[in-house]
Amino acid sequence: MPSAEMGTNSAYSDLEARFRRIALYGEVASVLHWDAATMMPTQGASPRGEQLSELRVLRHRAVTDPEIGDLLAAAMQESLNPWQAANVREMRREHKFATALPDDLVAEISDATSACEHAWREARAKADFSAVSEKLAAVIRLVRESAVAYGEALDLDPYDALLDSYAPGVRVADIDPVFDDYAAFLPDFLAQVTQRQAQKGLPIQPQPVAVDLQRKLVELLAGATGFRFEAGRIDVSAHPFSTGYRGDQRITVSYREDDPMGSVMAVLHECGHAAYEAGLPAEWNRQPVGQSLGMVVHESQSLSVEMQASRSSEFLGWLASKATEVLGPDPAFSPDNFRRLQQWVKPDFIRVEADEVTYPAHVILRTRLERPLLSGDLPLADLPAAWNKGIKDLLGVDVPNDRLGCLQDIHWYDGAFGYFPTYTLGAMLAAQLAEAAHKADPEIPQALARGDFSPLMRWLGNAIHAKGSYLETDALITSATGHSLDATAFKRHLHRRYLEG
Amino acid sequence: MPSAEMGTNSAYSDLEARFRRIALYGEVASVLHWDAATMMPTQGASPRGEQLSELRVLRHRAVTDPEIGDLLAAAMQESLNPWQAANVREMRREHKFATALPDDLVAEISDATSACEHAWREARAKADFSAVSEKLAAVIRLVRESAVAYGEALDLDPYDALLDSYAPGVRVADIDPVFDDYAAFLPDFLAQVTQRQAQKGLPIQPQPVAVDLQRKLVELLAGATGFRFEAGRIDVSAHPFSTGYRGDQRITVSYREDDPMGSVMAVLHECGHAAYEAGLPAEWNRQPVGQSLGMVVHESQSLSVEMQASRSSEFLGWLASKATEVLGPDPAFSPDNFRRLQQWVKPDFIRVEADEVTYPAHVILRTRLERPLLSGDLPLADLPAAWNKGIKDLLGVDVPNDRLGCLQDIHWYDGAFGYFPTYTLGAMLAAQLAEAAHKADPEIPQALARGDFSPLMRWLGNAIHAKGSYLETDALITSATGHSLDATAFKRHLHRRYLEG
Incomplete structure (x- = not known):
């Protein structure tokens, strides 16, 4: 049992002990996941699934324990130093996300994404989006429901709540101008880069290596x-x-x-x-x-x-x-x-094989599509055409089939909406950090x-x-680089590397 | 939550669900132990210890939950088939062992064995039993206390309770005649075997192999x-x-x-x-x-x-x-x-390097010594001499120092008393099973x-x-071989292999 520090913040100390235990469950799960991906024999998959499911139940029960809510309220009245206060803020966040969804919705999402992921593998093999669209529709309906529930718990718009679950404090209002800026920059820049590259011909590929x-x-x-x-x-x-x-x-x-x-x-x-x-x-x-x-x-x-x-x-x-x-x-x-x-x-068509110049185009397309998909403004039947048009507009290439188009990524079929933007925001942040670091x-x-x-x-x-999670995303970026995240450092970086190098 | 089967044995079904969860904790712990021994980098040891400790707490809490006692009592009134009844018997056994020791005794044993094991490694390196005897005395005192507590919970003599914790249903009264029989058989048999071996000289050792x-x-x-x-x-x-x-x-x-x-x-x-x-x-x-x-x-x-x-x-x-x-x-x-x-x-002196003929002598010695050690009849200061005399009597060799004598095994220093006999009972059972199998x-x-x-x-x-744990040890042996465990099949086996082969 946790002991109070000087008796001045016993609720806080109790919370620390509980979240330490929750973190231990997470460490154990990470070992089991690693083992499953690297070591486990094929027939270990079924028992491993049950072990991980039991750990998830333990963790969920610990994070959603109603006593956590009471302790959080009590801890906020206690005398806490700034890191302890930030710790309570992060605990509240975890507790809110974990308690936002009713248990039966969690179970429905789990079932629907399993079924959809399975159908996606078959649909992708056949390059046939229609073979998965019904199951994806079910996933989208449930993700929308959970986005609304998260949004209510966190006092955010639904899509912002999904974004926040992957990147605390990041809002769609911050993303839009940055992505629009890059989308406007890309076509002309890309033309210059490819023209410059073509002058020297193709580089030689390496020989195979043991x-x-x-x-x-x-x-x-x-x-x-x-x-x-x-x-x-x-x-x-x-x-x-x-x-x-x-x-x-x-x-x-x-x-x-x-x-x-x-x-x-x-x-x-x-x-x-x-x-x-x-x-x-x-x-x-x-x-x-x-x-x-x-x-x-x-x-x-x-x-x-x-x-x-x-x-x-x-x-x-x-x-x-x-x-x-x-x-x-x-x-x-x-x-x-x-x-x-x-x-x-x-x-080219495939995100995971893209270079750093064209990668953001893949992300911008997905970000532009997943919001109307979630809101219902883009009917699922129209997704393949919208996808292919988007790639053509952003990168100038024709997508030959759905396998190389809207079936290429697992994310949506697995229920991950609001995740894609983090890739490109991360790339832009890396450029902004590099400028600050070099300075x-x-x-x-x-x-x-x-x-x-x-x-x-x-x-x-x-x-x-x-810094851990002491600061929220925008505050951390500002403390490290002097200003909020935008695309300018990234564009400068690309210009230097691809047109001046 | 567990569902009752037909509503006729709802307590039993609840118990099955609880013990399934307990088994899952055990599976997870086994992955973590395996990883620690095969894969884990050195600095992973400390977090791994905390993860395993947390799993032990979870498991202990689940097995000792007072509701288990109530459910066991209720399940015994329910209509159960023979395997279910045996399952309840094994659940009772686990629950009794887990609840027998007060929590502070469990903690004391854990601390004392950690300290003793550490001291044992140093004492063994120095071949100096006196460097660990005080810490071993503390371990023995606590093991005695736990043996008494187990014995009271299971209605057994203290040493029988320790034996039972490793081998359900095995009693010292069964071991003594078997071990005495073998100790009487060994000297003459050993003399014949070594004499017969000597006629052909030493075998050639293999060359190193990648x-x-x-x-x-x-x-x-x-x-x-x-x-x-x-x-x-x-x-x-x-x-x-x-x-x-x-x-x-x-x-x-x-x-x-x-x-x-x-x-x-x-x-x-x-x-x-x-x-x-x-x-x-x-x-x-x-x-x-x-x-x-x-x-x-x-x-x-x-x-x-x-x-x-x-x-x-x-x-x-x-x-x-x-x-x-x-x-x-x-x-x-x-x-x-x-x-x-x-x-x-x-x-020779070392148990783990012994052949199957002399191995039981090492076990018999330890079994003969650990009981008076536990009862206090053999003062710790006399252990090295008693050990060396025992090896001389049983195997005819002189132990050169304590490192090759009473410091060679971790078991006692780690608190494991009542474990050694299982090695030789297992060897004798293997011989008895082989006879039945060949028949x-x-x-x-x-x-x-x-x-x-x-x-x-x-x-x-x-x-x-x-058969799993459907039968207890003696019943399983009898069902497989037609009679209780004794040394006769093992002695016949050794005679065939070493004097007739």
């Missing part, structure tokens, strides 16, 4: 970003991810012999996520205020390492020589060819040219990682 | 015992063990290049444990009656595979040719030399001579695995 050699380079690079193997592991899974907790960060990567640099760039991305988690304030470990701040900031950290730092011309020069050293000589690793390979821009420490680019991430990671550690 | 080749043989042999890689894994840990649950069995092994057959025999041992778990009755999964029956029966299953089957002359002939095929040719793998290597008998299916030895474990595993599956 996985063992790729692993060596991956481990060397992870170490360079500050990843500590005494407090983490790197394993193989179908899709790369990063999970874990203080003392035990786990990254995964997917190796392909015919794409040796794919694993390297993917692991650098995950190392950015892992560095954020590793740099969270130790003294607030397992408390809500000690957690990462949401998906926009998390993605900004992975993209700070992968896109801003690792695809900078400075770093790519060093990486080309390391690739030669570890993977073996290859004409593709000549400094100029290597840089062009990693900075290649190509408008504060002009040595960062030269250090990267030596493969040395430490000045960059030191700055990110202080400006972002160590 | 771990990758050992792993191939290990996986081939595990498959031969029925281990299914779609429902399990084999990994590396410092000490071999077997854990997991239906659908996800995990075995570990420790490879040493200079001892290629060590890993092979260790994995066959663990495969016996895993086969037991995999063969438990599926329809009683996650219920107490569907669990394995305790350490005597568990050890009998590992030794049925390792000692009875895999060290039989029939199987060793096949294994020698497989070793040649997979590990490469080696004069040590000639059929006769290979058999002599795997059946070598040598009286029921005389093809078993010929099948083993072809590397085919399936007739043996089929018999064990029906006679032991599928």
Whole structure:
């Protein structure tokens, strides 16, 4: 049982003890998820599902316990320091989200998304959107219902409530001008970049490389970003991810012999996520205020390492020589060819394969479509055509079929609406952070040219990682960069890299 | 919430739902333990300890919930089939053990054994028993107290209560005559075996073998015992063990290049444990009656595979040719030399390195010492001398120091009293089961001579695995072999293998 600190904030201390327990359930679930993706034999899937379901029940019961509501009210009357007060704010947020939905709606969403995800896999294989549209309609109806419920609990518009669940404090009113700005910038910029690229012809692709050699380079690079193997592991899974907790960060990567640099760039991305988690304030470990701040900031950290730092011309020069050293000589690793390979821009259909210039177009399209889908203004039957027109307008390419169009991402079919914008807001934030970091420490680019991430990671550690969830998103961004998030730093970054480099 | 079956046994149904949840906590803990031993980075140890401690609290709270007592009383009035009734019996047993100790005693034991285990590691390194004797005295005092409490809860003598916690229904009155019988048999038998061995000189030891080749043989042999890689894994840990649950069995092994057959025999041992778990009755999964029956029966299953089957002359002939095929040719793998290597008998100090002839002497000594230690009749200061005299009397060898004597095993220092007898009872049961199996299916030895474990595993599956905890230990042994456990089959087995083979 928790003990009161000096008796002055016993409700607060009780809350800390409860949220510590809740965090432990989360740590256990993260180990089970990691194991399921990396180690578990096929027949372990069914018992694993039941174990995770039981953990979810435990966690949900603990977060929604009516006593939490009483303790939160009592704690707000107690004498709290600013971090404790921020901790209570984050506890309230978790409690509100967890109690907003009635249990039967939670169960309905779980059933509907399971059924829809299954149908989506079949529909995608057949490139036939109509095979999943009915199940997607059911998911959308339930997501709309939950958005309304969240909105009422948090006093937000429904779509803002969904956004807030992924990125605390982010509102659609902030996103629209930023995305419109980028959509207006893109066509002309893209034309200039592709024209400039075409002058030098296609870069040479690397030869296949054995996985063992790729692993060596991956481990060397992870170490360079500050990843500590005494407090983490790197394993193989179908899709790369990063999970874990203080003392035990786990990254995964997917190796392909015919794409040796794919694993390297993917692991650098995950190392950015892992560095954020590793740099969270130790003294607030397992408390809500000690957690990462949401998906926009998390993605900004992975993209700070992968896109801003690792695809900078400075770093790519060093990486080309390391690739030669570890993977073996290859004409593709000549400094100029290597840089062009990693900075290649190509408008195409698939979001996850997009470069940093065209990626936002994929996100902007999804953001523009998911709101009328949710409100009902866009009938589902019209989605494929709206999708294809959007891609044509933004990127100038023709989508050949629904598999390469509106069936390519799992998100909506899995009930995730309000998530897509976080990718591009994260990319823009990464650019804004890079400007601030380079201004504060002009040595960062030269250090990267030596493969040395430490000045960059030191700055990110202080400006972002160590803050946990003490500040809300806009306040954190302003404290780190001097102003709110916008697209200007990102556009400047793209101009420098693709038209001046 | 659990639903009553036809409304006729609603208390029973509620209990099933609760024990299912308790089993899920156990499954989760087994994944965390496995991960800690095989995968976890060093700095993951501290958070992992807290996660496991939280799971123990959850489990303890669920098993000791006072409502369980009421439900058990109510369920015993309900209409239950025989398996359900046995399930209630096992639930009562778990509930009684869990509620027998006051919480502060549990905490004291946990603290005392942690401190003692730590001191034991230092004392063992220095070969100085006096460096740990005070902490061991504290552990013994608390174990005595818990034995008394268990005994009162279960209406058993204190030492019987400890035995029962590892092997349900096993009593010291059953052990004494069996162990005395073996102790009387051993000296003369050992003299005959070592004399017979000496006539042919020492067998040739195998050359070192790369771990990758050992792993191939290990996986081939595990498959031969029925281990299914779609429902399990084999990994590396410092000490071999077997854990997991239906659908996800995990075995570990420790490879040493200079001892290629060590890993092979260790994995066959663990495969016996895993086969037991995999063969438990599926329809009683996650219920107490569907669990394995305790350490005597568990050890009998590992030794049925390792000692009875895999060290039989029939199987060793096949294994020698497989070793040649997979590990490469080696004069040590000639059929006769290979058999002599795997059946070598040598009286020595260390239990875990002992052969099957001398192993029981180590166990008998510990069993004879731990009872007067617990009762206080043997003062701790006299333990090293009593130990050394016991080894001399039983095996004729002189213990050079306490590190190779009474400091060699962690068990007592970790609070495990009443555990040692299960090893040798398991070995004797394995011999008794082998006789019954060969009588029921005389093809078993010929099948083993072809590397085919399936007739043996089929018999064990029906006679032991599928029974779960439906019968108590003595009833299970009698149902499988026609009579209670004694040393006669084991002595006949040793005579055949070491004096007639």
